[in-house]
Amino acid sequence: MTPLLLASTSRYRRELLERLGLPLETARPAVDEAPVAGETPRAMAMRLARAKAEAVALIHPGRWVIGSDQVAELNGAPLGKPGTAERAQAxxxxxxxxxVQFHTAVCLMRDGEDLQACDLTRVHFRALGAAEIARYVAAEQPLDCAGSFKCEGLGISLFEAIENRDPTALVGLPLIALSQLLREAGYTLP
Known part of the structure; x- marks a missing residue:
């Protein structure tokens, strides 16, 4: 079986995808992730997931490529990856x-054919003090994570509740939706 191509160098996404037990490789997609004026956070996640899959699929014809993106939304506005400790604290x-809503989109693409899905997760943050925020950011350094936390680590302590249908979506790759897309593409799971 030809390995799937994950259009991402995210170790979080790779670790999630490895759960499915399918052979896989990764490739870095060359995609501009800048928001488009007037675009909703959900639409942005869907566009970027497809763009990542397409960028890699174009240079790997005949291969199934997985693109994924997550956009956090607070009061209707997208939140990006913080990049610095100061922005993470803010x-x-x-x-x-x-x-906070997290839109996690996935696109499975081969030779222009694409299958897409988007999962919605609602995270209820508890009231957080400045000192505990600073301690958390220093301890976990979530600078490359949408929303400035790692739910699979210490970040879980920041929440009151999580509402979703797929717990893997909040980490960055909705495996329930992806499994359905892979079955539609002809893969046998489990």
Whole structure:
């Protein structure tokens, strides 16, 4: 079986995809992730997942490629990856006591044919103090994560509740939806 291509160098996504037991390889997609004016966070996640899959599929004809993207949404506005500790602390302070939506999109593509899905997760943040936010950011360094936390680590302590149908979506790759797309593409799971 030809290995799937994951259009990502994210170790989080690779670790999730490895759960399915399918042979896989990774490739870095060359995609501009800048938001488009007027685009909703869900539409942005879907566009970027497809763009990542397409960028890799174009240079690997005949291969199934998986693209995925996650966009956090607070009060209708997208939140990007913080990049710095100061921005991570500011994001967490803004999310304190709020419900934040995470749109996690996935696209499976081969030779222009694509199958897509998007999962919605609602995270209820508890009220967070500045000192605990600073301690959390220093401890886990979530600078490359949408929303400035790692739910699979210490970040879980920041929440009151998580509402979703797929717990893997919040980590960055909705495996329930992806499994369905892979079955549609002819893969046998499990």
């Amino acid at each position: 994001q967490l302070a803004a999310m304190s006591g709020q419900i």
